[in-house]
Amino acid sequence: MSKSGSITAAGQNLWAKVPKANSELFALTYGSLITELIRDYDQNIPEINNQLDRIGYSIGVRCIDELFAKSEVNGVQIPSCRELRETAEVVAKIGFRMFLGVSCDVGKLTEKSFSLYLSENPLSIFVELPQNEVGVDGSSSHGPDWTQLKYSNVYCGVIRGALEQVNLKVECEFVGDMLQGDDVNEIKVEVKEVIADGAGEDYQEE
Template sequence: MLVVEQQRGRMNANKLKQYGEDQWRAKPDKLNAELFVMTYGALVMQLVQDYEDYSAVNKELDKMGYNIGTRLIEEFLSKNPEVKCKNFNDTGEAIAKVGFKTFLNITPEVVHNGSNEFTLVIEDNPLNQFVVLPDTAIREGLLYSNVLAGCIRGCLEMINISTTVDFLSDELLGQESTAIKVKLIKYLEEQVPSDDM
Protein backbone atom coordinates (compact mmCIF):
# COMPACT_ATOMS: atom_id res chain seq x y z
CA MET A 1 0.00 0.00 0.00
CA LEU A 2 2.84 2.39 0.87
CA VAL A 3 4.47 1.80 -2.54
CA VAL A 4 1.20 2.66 -4.29
CA GLU A 5 0.90 5.86 -2.22
CA GLN A 6 4.51 6.80 -3.03
CA GLN A 7 3.90 6.20 -6.74
CA ARG A 8 0.75 8.33 -6.63
CA GLY A 9 2.72 11.06 -4.87
CA ARG A 10 5.40 10.94 -7.56
CA MET A 11 2.83 11.06 -10.31
CA ASN A 12 1.14 14.01 -8.64
CA ALA A 13 4.51 15.77 -8.24
CA ASN A 14 5.38 15.09 -11.88
CA LYS A 15 2.00 16.42 -13.03
CA LEU A 16 2.46 19.51 -10.89
CA LYS A 17 5.93 20.07 -12.32
CA GLN A 18 4.62 19.85 -15.89
CA TYR A 19 1.69 22.09 -14.99
CA GLY A 20 4.09 24.69 -13.54
CA GLU A 21 6.19 24.57 -16.73
CA ASP A 22 3.06 25.09 -18.83
CA GLN A 23 1.98 28.03 -16.66
CA TRP A 24 5.39 29.70 -17.02
CA ARG A 25 5.38 29.33 -20.80
CA ALA A 26 1.83 30.65 -21.08
CA LYS A 27 2.44 33.68 -18.85
CA PRO A 28 2.56 36.70 -21.18
CA ASP A 29 3.54 39.32 -18.61
CA LYS A 30 7.03 38.14 -17.66
CA LEU A 31 9.27 40.66 -15.94
CA ASN A 32 12.90 40.87 -17.00
CA ALA A 33 14.70 38.77 -14.38
CA GLU A 34 17.80 40.97 -14.23
CA LEU A 35 15.70 44.10 -13.73
CA PHE A 36 13.77 42.40 -10.92
CA VAL A 37 16.96 41.15 -9.22
CA MET A 38 18.65 44.56 -9.37
CA THR A 39 15.53 46.36 -8.14
CA TYR A 40 15.27 43.91 -5.24
CA GLY A 41 18.96 44.45 -4.46
CA ALA A 42 18.46 48.21 -4.36
CA LEU A 43 15.51 47.72 -2.01
CA VAL A 44 17.54 45.57 0.39
CA MET A 45 20.42 48.04 0.27
CA GLN A 46 18.05 50.89 1.14
CA LEU A 47 16.60 48.91 4.06
CA VAL A 48 20.12 48.26 5.39
CA GLN A 49 20.87 51.99 5.21
CA ASP A 50 17.55 52.92 6.85
CA TYR A 51 17.59 50.39 9.69
CA GLU A 52 21.35 49.91 10.29
CA ASP A 53 20.43 46.64 12.02
CA TYR A 54 20.32 43.37 10.09
CA SER A 55 17.73 41.70 12.32
CA ALA A 56 15.39 44.67 11.70
CA VAL A 57 16.03 44.34 7.96
CA ASN A 58 15.21 40.61 8.17
CA LYS A 59 11.92 41.43 9.91
CA GLU A 60 11.05 44.11 7.35
CA LEU A 61 11.80 41.76 4.42
CA ASP A 62 9.62 39.10 6.04
CA LYS A 63 6.82 41.62 6.54
CA MET A 64 7.08 42.82 2.93
CA GLY A 65 7.04 39.23 1.71
CA TYR A 66 4.02 38.45 3.87
CA ASN A 67 2.12 41.37 2.35
CA ILE A 68 3.10 40.29 -1.16
CA GLY A 69 2.05 36.72 -0.38
CA THR A 70 -1.41 37.74 0.83
CA ARG A 71 -2.03 39.25 -2.60
CA LEU A 72 -0.10 36.75 -4.71
CA ILE A 73 -2.25 33.85 -3.54
CA GLU A 74 -5.28 35.41 -5.26
CA GLU A 75 -3.48 35.42 -8.60
CA PHE A 76 -2.17 31.90 -8.00
CA LEU A 77 -5.64 30.53 -7.20
CA SER A 78 -7.36 32.32 -10.08
CA LYS A 79 -4.81 31.10 -12.64
CA ASN A 80 -4.40 27.59 -11.24
CA PRO A 81 -7.85 26.21 -10.41
CA GLU A 82 -6.66 22.69 -11.31
CA VAL A 83 -4.18 22.59 -8.43
CA LYS A 84 -5.77 20.75 -5.51
CA CYS A 85 -3.94 19.89 -2.30
CA LYS A 86 -5.20 17.05 -0.11
CA ASN A 87 -2.57 17.46 2.61
CA PHE A 88 0.40 19.56 3.68
CA ASN A 89 2.83 17.50 1.57
CA ASP A 90 0.76 18.29 -1.54
CA THR A 91 0.89 21.94 -0.53
CA GLY A 92 4.69 21.82 -0.52
CA GLU A 93 4.75 20.24 -3.97
CA ALA A 94 2.32 22.86 -5.33
CA ILE A 95 4.36 25.73 -3.88
CA ALA A 96 7.59 24.42 -5.41
CA LYS A 97 6.42 23.11 -8.75
CA VAL A 98 3.69 25.61 -9.61
CA GLY A 99 4.10 28.69 -7.39
CA PHE A 100 7.86 29.16 -7.64
CA LYS A 101 7.85 28.14 -11.30
CA THR A 102 5.03 30.54 -12.19
CA PHE A 103 6.44 33.57 -10.40
CA LEU A 104 10.24 33.04 -10.34
CA ASN A 105 10.84 30.43 -13.08
CA ILE A 106 12.58 28.06 -10.66
CA THR A 107 11.54 24.71 -9.22
CA PRO A 108 12.96 24.07 -5.75
CA GLU A 109 13.47 20.51 -4.59
CA VAL A 110 10.94 19.55 -1.92
CA VAL A 111 12.20 17.49 1.02
CA HIS A 112 9.35 16.20 3.18
CA ASN A 113 10.09 15.93 6.90
CA GLY A 114 6.97 14.07 8.01
CA SER A 115 3.42 15.15 7.30
CA ASN A 116 3.62 18.60 8.94
CA GLU A 117 6.89 19.97 7.58
CA PHE A 118 8.81 20.33 4.34
CA THR A 119 11.95 22.06 3.15
CA LEU A 120 12.33 23.87 -0.15
CA VAL A 121 15.90 23.59 -1.46
CA ILE A 122 16.88 26.18 -4.07
CA GLU A 123 20.15 25.44 -5.86
CA ASP A 124 20.42 28.76 -7.70
CA ASN A 125 18.37 31.40 -5.90
CA PRO A 126 17.53 34.02 -8.55
CA LEU A 127 17.47 36.79 -5.93
CA ASN A 128 21.14 36.09 -5.17
CA GLN A 129 22.37 36.91 -8.68
CA PHE A 130 24.97 39.71 -8.78
CA VAL A 131 25.06 39.82 -4.95
CA VAL A 132 28.04 39.63 -2.64
CA LEU A 133 27.25 40.37 1.00
CA PRO A 134 29.70 42.37 3.09
CA ASP A 135 31.37 40.46 5.93
CA THR A 136 29.33 42.33 8.55
CA ALA A 137 26.07 41.27 6.87
CA ILE A 138 27.24 37.64 6.85
CA ARG A 139 28.40 37.78 10.49
CA GLU A 140 25.18 39.42 11.67
CA GLY A 141 22.96 37.03 9.70
CA LEU A 142 21.30 39.12 7.00
CA LEU A 143 18.69 36.91 5.34
CA TYR A 144 18.88 38.60 1.96
CA SER A 145 16.02 36.54 0.45
CA ASN A 146 13.79 36.66 3.54
CA VAL A 147 11.05 38.14 1.37
CA LEU A 148 10.52 34.57 0.08
CA ALA A 149 9.84 33.23 3.58
CA GLY A 150 7.35 36.00 4.27
CA CYS A 151 5.67 35.45 0.92
CA ILE A 152 5.17 31.73 1.56
CA ARG A 153 3.79 32.43 5.04
CA GLY A 154 1.42 35.11 3.71
CA CYS A 155 0.11 32.90 0.91
CA LEU A 156 -0.55 30.00 3.24
CA GLU A 157 -2.22 32.12 5.89
CA MET A 158 -4.69 33.44 3.31
CA ILE A 159 -5.82 29.86 2.66
CA ASN A 160 -6.15 29.21 6.41
CA ILE A 161 -2.83 27.44 6.98
CA SER A 162 -0.76 28.86 9.84
CA THR A 163 2.95 28.12 9.45
CA THR A 164 6.42 29.08 10.52
CA VAL A 165 8.80 29.67 7.62
CA ASP A 166 12.53 29.85 8.35
CA PHE A 167 15.78 29.84 6.43
CA LEU A 168 17.97 26.84 7.18
CA SER A 169 20.76 27.87 4.82
CA ASP A 170 21.61 30.54 2.25
CA GLU A 171 24.14 30.51 -0.58
CA LEU A 172 25.06 34.11 0.24
CA LEU A 173 26.12 33.02 3.73
CA GLY A 174 28.59 30.54 2.23
CA GLN A 175 26.35 27.48 2.27
CA GLU A 176 25.79 25.11 -0.65
CA SER A 177 22.17 26.02 -1.32
CA THR A 178 19.28 28.08 -0.06
CA ALA A 179 16.92 26.00 2.09
CA ILE A 180 13.62 27.23 3.50
CA LYS A 181 11.78 25.16 6.12
CA VAL A 182 7.98 25.41 6.21
CA LYS A 183 6.32 23.95 9.30
CA LEU A 184 2.58 23.60 9.81
CA ILE A 185 1.34 25.12 13.06
CA LYS A 186 -2.37 24.53 12.50
CA TYR A 187 -5.21 24.82 10.06
CA LEU A 188 -7.16 27.96 10.85
CA GLU A 189 -10.92 28.12 11.20
CA GLU A 190 -12.57 30.07 8.43
CA GLN A 191 -13.94 33.27 9.91
CA VAL A 192 -17.14 34.76 8.55
CA PRO A 193 -17.34 38.55 8.95
CA SER A 194 -20.15 39.56 11.32
CA ASP A 195 -21.84 41.53 8.50
CA ASP A 196 -22.38 38.28 6.56
CA MET A 197 -24.26 36.49 9.35
Template sequence: MSKTTKTGSLVDAKKMSAELFTLTYGAFVTQMLKDYEDPQVVTAKLDKIGFDMGTVLADDFLAKSANVPRCQDCKQIAEVLSKLAIPNYLGVPATVSNWSSGDREFSLIIESNPLTELVEIPDHLKATLNYSQVIAGAIRGALEALHFKVYAVAVENASNTEIRIKLDSILKDSLPAGEDY
Protein backbone atom coordinates in the same frame (compact mmCIF):
# COMPACT_ATOMS: atom_id res chain seq x y z
CA MET B 1 23.89 41.30 -38.67
CA SER B 2 22.08 38.45 -36.99
CA LYS B 3 18.34 38.14 -36.69
CA THR B 4 16.72 37.54 -33.34
CA THR B 5 13.58 35.50 -33.35
CA LYS B 6 10.54 36.59 -31.40
CA THR B 7 11.09 33.72 -29.02
CA GLY B 8 14.74 34.69 -28.55
CA SER B 9 13.74 38.29 -27.85
CA LEU B 10 11.18 37.16 -25.31
CA VAL B 11 13.78 35.04 -23.51
CA ASP B 12 16.25 37.94 -23.56
CA ALA B 13 13.56 40.32 -22.27
CA LYS B 14 12.66 37.94 -19.43
CA LYS B 15 16.33 37.55 -18.51
CA MET B 16 16.76 41.33 -18.52
CA SER B 17 13.64 41.76 -16.39
CA ALA B 18 14.92 39.18 -13.91
CA GLU B 19 18.31 40.88 -13.73
CA LEU B 20 16.67 44.28 -13.27
CA PHE B 21 14.50 42.87 -10.49
CA THR B 22 17.55 41.32 -8.81
CA LEU B 23 19.49 44.57 -8.93
CA THR B 24 16.50 46.61 -7.78
CA TYR B 25 15.88 44.23 -4.88
CA GLY B 26 19.56 44.45 -3.90
CA ALA B 27 19.42 48.26 -3.93
CA PHE B 28 16.18 48.16 -1.93
CA VAL B 29 17.71 45.94 0.78
CA THR B 30 20.85 48.11 0.86
CA GLN B 31 18.73 51.22 1.40
CA MET B 32 16.75 49.49 4.14
CA LEU B 33 20.02 48.59 5.88
CA LYS B 34 21.06 52.25 5.73
CA ASP B 35 17.67 53.42 7.01
CA TYR B 36 17.20 50.93 9.86
CA GLU B 37 20.85 50.05 10.63
CA ASP B 38 19.75 46.74 12.16
CA PRO B 39 19.79 43.65 9.91
CA GLN B 40 17.23 41.88 12.12
CA VAL B 41 14.77 44.76 11.67
CA VAL B 42 15.39 44.63 7.90
CA THR B 43 14.73 40.87 7.92
CA ALA B 44 11.42 41.48 9.74
CA LYS B 45 10.46 44.19 7.21
CA LEU B 46 11.33 41.87 4.28
CA ASP B 47 9.15 39.18 5.85
CA LYS B 48 6.23 41.63 6.18
CA ILE B 49 6.66 42.85 2.59
CA GLY B 50 6.74 39.23 1.41
CA PHE B 51 3.68 38.38 3.50
CA ASP B 52 1.70 41.22 1.92
CA MET B 53 2.84 40.14 -1.55
CA GLY B 54 1.89 36.53 -0.80
CA THR B 55 -1.69 37.39 0.08
CA VAL B 56 -2.10 38.95 -3.37
CA LEU B 57 -0.17 36.17 -5.12
CA ALA B 58 -2.50 33.55 -3.62
CA ASP B 59 -5.44 35.03 -5.55
CA ASP B 60 -3.34 35.31 -8.71
CA PHE B 61 -2.17 31.70 -8.36
CA LEU B 62 -5.70 30.39 -7.87
CA ALA B 63 -6.95 32.38 -10.85
CA LYS B 64 -4.21 30.96 -13.10
CA SER B 65 -4.30 27.42 -11.67
CA ALA B 66 -7.96 26.52 -11.58
CA ASN B 67 -7.22 22.81 -12.00
CA VAL B 68 -5.05 22.55 -8.86
CA PRO B 69 -7.00 20.70 -6.15
CA ARG B 70 -7.32 22.15 -2.64
CA CYS B 71 -4.40 21.02 -0.48
CA GLN B 72 -5.44 18.82 2.42
CA ASP B 73 -2.06 18.25 4.08
CA CYS B 74 1.51 19.43 4.26
CA LYS B 75 2.73 17.00 1.58
CA GLN B 76 0.30 18.49 -0.95
CA ILE B 77 1.33 22.02 0.06
CA ALA B 78 4.99 21.13 -0.49
CA GLU B 79 4.23 19.62 -3.89
CA VAL B 80 2.26 22.64 -5.12
CA LEU B 81 4.89 25.07 -3.85
CA SER B 82 7.83 23.17 -5.38
CA LYS B 83 6.28 22.17 -8.70
CA LEU B 84 4.02 25.14 -9.46
CA ALA B 85 4.34 28.24 -7.29
CA ILE B 86 8.13 28.66 -7.05
CA PRO B 87 8.78 27.88 -10.74
CA ASN B 88 5.92 30.17 -11.87
CA TYR B 89 6.83 33.16 -9.71
CA LEU B 90 10.62 32.88 -9.40
CA GLY B 91 11.30 31.11 -12.68
CA VAL B 92 13.48 28.46 -11.04
CA PRO B 93 12.84 24.92 -9.80
CA ALA B 94 12.61 23.97 -6.14
CA THR B 95 12.94 20.62 -4.45
CA VAL B 96 11.40 19.40 -1.21
CA SER B 97 13.57 17.88 1.52
CA ASN B 98 14.14 17.65 5.27
CA TRP B 99 10.74 16.27 6.26
CA SER B 100 10.29 16.10 10.01
CA SER B 101 7.88 16.44 12.89
CA GLY B 102 5.13 14.14 11.68
CA ASP B 103 5.19 15.48 8.12
CA ARG B 104 4.39 19.05 9.29
CA GLU B 105 7.84 20.53 8.55
CA PHE B 106 9.83 20.56 5.34
CA SER B 107 12.30 22.62 3.37
CA LEU B 108 12.09 24.01 -0.12
CA ILE B 109 15.55 24.06 -1.67
CA ILE B 110 16.15 26.68 -4.36
CA GLU B 111 19.45 25.91 -6.07
CA SER B 112 19.57 29.04 -8.18
CA ASN B 113 17.85 31.84 -6.27
CA PRO B 114 17.37 34.77 -8.65
CA LEU B 115 17.53 37.23 -5.72
CA THR B 116 21.09 36.21 -4.88
CA GLU B 117 22.59 35.70 -8.33
CA LEU B 118 24.09 39.17 -8.74
CA VAL B 119 24.63 40.02 -5.07
CA GLU B 120 27.34 39.36 -2.56
CA ILE B 121 26.23 39.69 1.03
CA PRO B 122 29.01 41.06 3.26
CA ASP B 123 30.31 38.56 5.80
CA HIS B 124 29.33 40.73 8.78
CA LEU B 125 25.65 40.59 7.68
CA LYS B 126 25.39 36.89 6.85
CA ALA B 127 24.57 35.83 10.42
CA THR B 128 21.84 38.41 11.04
CA LEU B 129 20.28 39.31 7.67
CA ASN B 130 17.93 36.83 5.97
CA TYR B 131 18.30 38.37 2.52
CA SER B 132 15.70 36.09 0.91
CA GLN B 133 13.17 36.35 3.74
CA VAL B 134 10.83 38.10 1.31
CA ILE B 135 10.31 34.69 -0.36
CA ALA B 136 9.55 33.00 2.96
CA GLY B 137 7.19 35.85 3.83
CA ALA B 138 5.40 35.50 0.49
CA ILE B 139 4.91 31.79 1.08
CA ARG B 140 3.60 32.49 4.58
CA GLY B 141 1.21 35.17 3.30
CA ALA B 142 -0.06 33.06 0.42
CA LEU B 143 -0.68 30.05 2.61
CA GLU B 144 -2.41 32.14 5.26
CA ALA B 145 -4.69 33.57 2.56
CA LEU B 146 -5.50 29.92 1.79
CA HIS B 147 -6.24 29.23 5.48
CA PHE B 148 -2.95 27.57 6.48
CA LYS B 149 -0.91 29.13 9.26
CA VAL B 150 2.76 28.36 8.70
CA TYR B 151 6.11 29.56 9.94
CA ALA B 152 8.66 30.15 7.21
CA VAL B 153 12.26 31.28 7.32
CA ALA B 154 14.88 31.67 4.60
CA VAL B 155 18.38 30.33 5.14
CA GLU B 156 21.17 31.18 2.73
CA ASN B 157 23.58 28.28 2.36
CA ALA B 158 26.81 28.22 0.36
CA SER B 159 25.17 26.57 -2.65
CA ASN B 160 21.44 27.25 -2.29
CA THR B 161 18.61 28.99 -0.48
CA GLU B 162 16.56 26.89 1.89
CA ILE B 163 13.06 27.96 2.87
CA ARG B 164 12.11 26.10 6.04
CA ILE B 165 8.35 25.74 6.43
CA LYS B 166 6.40 24.44 9.41
CA LEU B 167 2.64 23.95 9.29
CA ASP B 168 1.18 25.30 12.52
CA SER B 169 -2.56 24.95 11.92
CA ILE B 170 -5.44 25.09 9.51
CA LEU B 171 -7.38 28.30 10.12
CA LYS B 172 -10.87 26.81 10.28
CA ASP B 173 -12.39 29.95 11.83
CA SER B 174 -11.66 31.89 8.65
CA LEU B 175 -12.93 29.31 6.17
CA PRO B 176 -15.79 30.46 3.95
CA ALA B 177 -19.24 29.28 5.05
CA GLY B 178 -19.99 25.72 4.00
CA GLU B 179 -16.33 24.70 3.53
CA ASP B 180 -14.51 22.28 5.79
CA TYR B 181 -11.19 20.45 5.93
Protein backbone atom coordinates in the same frame (compact mmCIF):
# COMPACT_ATOMS: atom_id res chain seq x y z
CA MET C 1 4.51 9.78 -9.05
CA SER C 2 2.34 10.82 -11.96
CA LYS C 3 0.66 13.35 -9.72
CA SER C 4 3.94 15.05 -8.97
CA GLY C 5 4.60 15.06 -12.72
CA SER C 6 1.33 16.78 -13.43
CA ILE C 7 2.12 19.43 -10.82
CA THR C 8 5.42 20.15 -12.52
CA ALA C 9 3.66 20.37 -15.86
CA ALA C 10 1.05 22.72 -14.44
CA GLY C 11 3.81 24.95 -13.11
CA GLN C 12 5.58 25.03 -16.43
CA ASN C 13 2.35 25.74 -18.21
CA LEU C 14 1.59 28.72 -15.97
CA TRP C 15 5.12 30.04 -16.26
CA ALA C 16 4.68 30.10 -20.02
CA LYS C 17 1.56 32.22 -19.64
CA VAL C 18 2.67 34.94 -17.26
CA PRO C 19 4.32 38.16 -18.41
CA LYS C 20 8.03 38.18 -17.66
CA ALA C 21 10.42 40.80 -16.44
CA ASN C 22 14.11 40.89 -17.16
CA SER C 23 15.78 38.79 -14.49
CA GLU C 24 18.80 41.05 -14.13
CA LEU C 25 16.61 44.09 -13.67
CA PHE C 26 14.62 42.14 -11.12
CA ALA C 27 17.70 41.10 -9.16
CA LEU C 28 19.15 44.61 -9.25
CA THR C 29 15.89 46.16 -8.13
CA TYR C 30 15.72 43.77 -5.23
CA GLY C 31 19.31 44.58 -4.39
CA SER C 32 18.58 48.27 -4.27
CA LEU C 33 15.58 47.57 -2.07
CA ILE C 34 17.88 45.81 0.37
CA THR C 35 20.40 48.65 0.39
CA GLU C 36 17.56 51.07 0.96
CA LEU C 37 16.35 49.02 3.90
CA ILE C 38 19.85 48.86 5.34
CA ARG C 39 20.03 52.61 5.13
CA ASP C 40 16.54 53.19 6.52
CA TYR C 41 16.91 50.85 9.46
CA ASP C 42 20.38 51.99 10.30
CA GLN C 43 21.99 48.62 9.73
CA ASN C 44 19.79 46.94 12.29
CA ILE C 45 19.95 43.48 10.72
CA PRO C 46 17.16 41.67 12.65
CA GLU C 47 14.81 44.54 11.89
CA ILE C 48 15.72 44.39 8.22
CA ASN C 49 14.92 40.67 8.18
CA ASN C 50 11.58 41.49 9.80
CA GLN C 51 10.76 44.14 7.27
CA LEU C 52 11.59 41.80 4.41
CA ASP C 53 9.27 39.25 5.89
CA ARG C 54 6.53 41.86 6.12
CA ILE C 55 7.03 42.95 2.52
CA GLY C 56 6.89 39.34 1.47
CA TYR C 57 3.72 38.74 3.42
CA SER C 58 1.92 41.50 1.58
CA ILE C 59 3.15 40.07 -1.70
CA GLY C 60 2.05 36.58 -0.71
CA VAL C 61 -1.55 37.42 0.09
CA ARG C 62 -1.90 38.83 -3.41
CA CYS C 63 0.10 36.13 -5.15
CA ILE C 64 -2.26 33.39 -4.13
CA ASP C 65 -5.23 35.05 -5.82
CA GLU C 66 -3.13 35.68 -8.88
CA LEU C 67 -2.18 32.03 -8.96
CA PHE C 68 -5.77 30.83 -8.67
CA ALA C 69 -7.01 33.31 -11.22
CA LYS C 70 -4.32 32.49 -13.74
CA SER C 71 -4.94 28.81 -13.40
CA GLU C 72 -8.68 29.31 -13.89
CA VAL C 73 -8.16 31.41 -16.99
CA ASN C 74 -5.68 29.05 -18.57
CA GLY C 75 -7.52 25.92 -17.61
CA VAL C 76 -4.64 24.59 -15.54
CA GLN C 77 -5.82 22.23 -12.88
CA ILE C 78 -4.25 22.77 -9.50
CA PRO C 79 -4.78 19.63 -7.49
CA SER C 80 -6.51 20.20 -4.20
CA CYS C 81 -4.15 19.58 -1.34
CA ARG C 82 -5.20 17.20 1.35
CA GLU C 83 -1.81 16.46 2.81
CA LEU C 84 1.04 18.73 3.63
CA ARG C 85 3.16 16.90 1.06
CA GLU C 86 0.83 18.04 -1.71
CA THR C 87 0.81 21.58 -0.43
CA ALA C 88 4.59 21.58 -0.38
CA GLU C 89 4.73 20.25 -3.93
CA VAL C 90 2.35 22.94 -5.16
CA VAL C 91 4.35 25.70 -3.46
CA ALA C 92 7.60 24.36 -4.86
CA LYS C 93 6.57 23.28 -8.33
CA ILE C 94 3.79 25.73 -9.17
CA GLY C 95 4.32 28.76 -6.94
CA PHE C 96 8.04 29.16 -7.43
CA ARG C 97 7.87 28.18 -11.07
CA MET C 98 5.05 30.54 -11.94
CA PHE C 99 6.42 33.63 -10.24
CA LEU C 100 10.16 33.11 -10.48
CA GLY C 101 10.71 30.61 -13.25
CA VAL C 102 12.73 28.34 -11.01
CA SER C 103 11.60 25.20 -9.37
CA CYS C 104 12.68 23.94 -6.04
CA ASP C 105 12.71 20.62 -4.31
CA VAL C 106 10.83 19.49 -1.29
CA GLY C 107 12.63 17.68 1.47
CA LYS C 108 12.66 16.86 5.16
CA LEU C 109 8.97 16.26 5.07
CA THR C 110 7.29 15.58 8.36
CA GLU C 111 3.70 15.90 9.42
CA LYS C 112 4.11 19.46 10.51
CA SER C 113 6.95 20.83 8.45
CA PHE C 114 8.87 20.67 5.23
CA SER C 115 11.91 22.26 3.67
CA LEU C 116 12.22 23.85 0.28
CA TYR C 117 15.58 23.66 -1.46
CA LEU C 118 16.33 26.31 -4.03
CA SER C 119 19.30 25.43 -6.15
CA GLU C 120 19.14 28.72 -7.96
CA ASN C 121 18.01 31.94 -6.41
CA PRO C 122 17.06 34.68 -8.90
CA LEU C 123 17.27 37.30 -6.17
CA SER C 124 20.87 36.72 -5.32
CA ILE C 125 22.67 36.80 -8.66
CA PHE C 126 25.43 39.45 -8.56
CA VAL C 127 25.30 39.48 -4.78
CA GLU C 128 28.20 39.25 -2.42
CA LEU C 129 27.72 40.09 1.22
CA PRO C 130 30.27 42.32 2.93
CA GLN C 131 32.67 40.81 5.44
CA ASN C 132 32.21 41.64 9.08
CA GLU C 133 34.43 44.46 10.19
CA VAL C 134 37.07 43.37 12.63
CA GLY C 135 38.11 45.73 15.37
CA VAL C 136 41.65 46.93 15.85
CA ASP C 137 42.32 44.52 18.70
CA GLY C 138 41.38 41.68 16.39
CA SER C 139 38.63 40.08 18.48
CA SER C 140 35.60 42.29 18.90
CA SER C 141 33.92 43.54 15.78
CA HIS C 142 31.83 46.59 15.41
CA GLY C 143 29.45 47.37 12.61
CA PRO C 144 26.59 45.12 11.59
CA ASP C 145 26.89 41.38 11.79
CA TRP C 146 26.35 40.49 8.15
CA THR C 147 26.09 36.80 8.86
CA GLN C 148 22.71 37.57 10.41
CA LEU C 149 21.30 39.09 7.24
CA LYS C 150 18.75 36.90 5.50
CA TYR C 151 19.10 38.42 2.11
CA SER C 152 16.21 36.57 0.50
CA ASN C 153 13.95 36.64 3.53
CA VAL C 154 11.18 38.03 1.35
CA TYR C 155 10.47 34.44 0.23
CA CYS C 156 9.55 33.48 3.76
CA GLY C 157 7.02 36.26 3.92
CA VAL C 158 5.56 35.33 0.56
CA ILE C 159 5.08 31.72 1.57
CA ARG C 160 3.60 32.74 4.90
CA GLY C 161 1.17 35.19 3.30
CA ALA C 162 0.11 32.88 0.53
CA LEU C 163 -0.50 29.87 2.75
CA GLU C 164 -2.39 31.94 5.28
CA GLN C 165 -4.92 32.73 2.58
CA VAL C 166 -5.62 29.04 2.20
CA ASN C 167 -6.08 28.48 5.93
CA LEU C 168 -2.58 27.35 6.83
CA LYS C 169 -0.75 29.36 9.42
CA VAL C 170 2.92 28.68 8.94
CA GLU C 171 6.24 29.92 10.11
CA CYS C 172 9.08 30.17 7.63
CA GLU C 173 12.74 30.50 8.19
CA PHE C 174 15.76 30.72 5.98
CA VAL C 175 18.02 28.04 7.40
CA GLY C 176 20.53 27.71 4.61
CA ASP C 177 21.75 30.51 2.40
CA MET C 178 24.34 30.13 -0.32
CA LEU C 179 25.33 33.75 0.26
CA GLN C 180 26.46 32.77 3.72
CA GLY C 181 28.45 29.86 2.41
CA ASP C 182 25.90 27.09 2.80
CA ASP C 183 25.66 24.44 0.12
CA VAL C 184 22.07 25.15 -0.79
CA ASN C 185 19.34 27.65 -0.05
CA GLU C 186 16.94 26.05 2.34
CA ILE C 187 13.65 27.46 3.57
CA LYS C 188 12.07 25.66 6.44
CA VAL C 189 8.30 25.86 6.60
CA GLU C 190 6.56 24.82 9.75
CA VAL C 191 2.81 24.55 10.08
CA LYS C 192 1.56 26.14 13.26
CA GLU C 193 -2.14 25.87 12.85
CA VAL C 194 -4.82 24.98 10.39
CA ILE C 195 -7.27 27.84 10.61
CA ALA C 196 -10.82 26.65 10.95
CA ASP C 197 -13.31 27.93 8.46
CA GLY C 198 -16.14 29.82 9.97
CA ALA C 199 -17.98 33.03 10.32
CA GLY C 200 -15.86 35.64 11.99
CA GLU C 201 -16.54 38.66 14.09
CA ASP C 202 -17.27 40.81 11.10
CA TYR C 203 -20.17 38.60 10.26
CA GLN C 204 -21.54 38.80 13.76
CA GLU C 205 -21.15 42.52 14.11
CA GLU C 206 -21.86 43.91 10.70
